[in-house]
Amino acid sequence: MRRTAPFFAGLLALPLVLAGCDDEPAAEPETPATQEPAEEPTAEAEATEPPGPPEDNSEACARMVMVAWQGAAHAPETITRSKEEARERAEALRARVEGGEALAEVAREESDAPSSAARGGAIGTFAREDWPALHGALEEPLFAVGVGALTPVIEADYGYAFAERCAVEKVHTRHILVRYAGAKNAGEEIERTQEEALALTRQLRERIDGGEDFAEVAREHSEDGSAERGGDLGSVGRGLFQPPFEEAAFALEVGALSEPVETVYGFHLIERLPDGEEDAAE
Known part of the structure; x- marks a missing residue:
């Protein structure tokens, strides 16, 4: 008899949003006059370089956040923001993801692409030669970054968008x-x-x-x-x-x-x- 598995119905579990700490740093204690001030740390706090493209770069999975402007392709009549406002909003949303929020959560709450937003921003997994024309503007930026990295905000016919490259599963x-x-x-x-x-x-x-x-x-x-x-x-x-x-x-x-x-x-x-x-x- 075959094995059976329980039914996992409903929507995907929402990723947790990591909240940053907004507390002010404690005041530095005064250095006693009889002691030399502590030396500055020698290790440099350099930003971690984003990962480069994988060795096999023939296929990619992507999640996207999109911000439409009034008059963009497929934009509903409810969209009234200007093109410049759309770009500013897209950059702000990208900054939230860079700051630790899960792109899937931001996409569900903020993206103007309803179909992919319902899937946490997922637009699919495609071989490069089969990349969909609808998302053609994302192709080169996405294949230029590594898994887990974000593309810059790019302009597409339907709005300003940025994507996260996810592991191919x-x-x-x-x-x-x-x-x-x-x-x-x-x-x-x-x-x-x-x-x-x-x-x-x-x-x-x-x-x-x-x-x-x-x-x-x-x-x-x-x-x-x-x-x-x-x-x-x-x-x-x-x-x-x-x-x-x-x-x-x-x-x-x-x-x-x-x-x-x-x-x-x-x-x-x-x-x-x-x-x-x-x-x-x-």
Whole structure:
């Protein structure tokens, strides 16, 4: 019988924000007249150099904070700040991250890019040759820095942005998607309720846990384009899945099957596969 793993539903846990100490330094004690003043420390307090690009610089993961201005591409009508105000705000937000705040937290609270903001600023993991044109302005600055480092604030069509390069982490999964009426991208033919979809997902899980082949059950019941591949989604980096799916997928051990995981598309059963493993059946 396969191993099972608990369902890690909901949004990703928010990173902690490290607060700096704002206390004034204590007054220096007076040096007694009979003693020489203490020598200044000889070690220089130099700023740590940011890490350089990794040896294998062919792929990158990124989190972004974006500040739009009135009239920028895709900017909603609610954005009224000027271009100069947008740049000043972006620089201020970058300074907060440099000062110790987690970029993911700043992105959730402040970024004007709603899709990536909901994922803590994550825009995905891409090979350099597949870098998305939408974020083309970030490509060169991002690939020029190391993991954990920030790019400068750059100007893009949609606003001023800065990004943090994150470590490339991938997970190979296959899944079964059960949609319900009203879920995102559910066709008119989908009439089952949310409760019925959850019940069906649990039934499919019982069949797989009882020994039926995951790929065959996926081909028969999954309601997305991966069904013909037995549900195989390949090896995908962070930032491209819906947050509840991504959290559950990375939490699974290889070979484990998740409990039903709900995203905006419906309910998923997720199985984690070994990295690099090809789908057994075409």
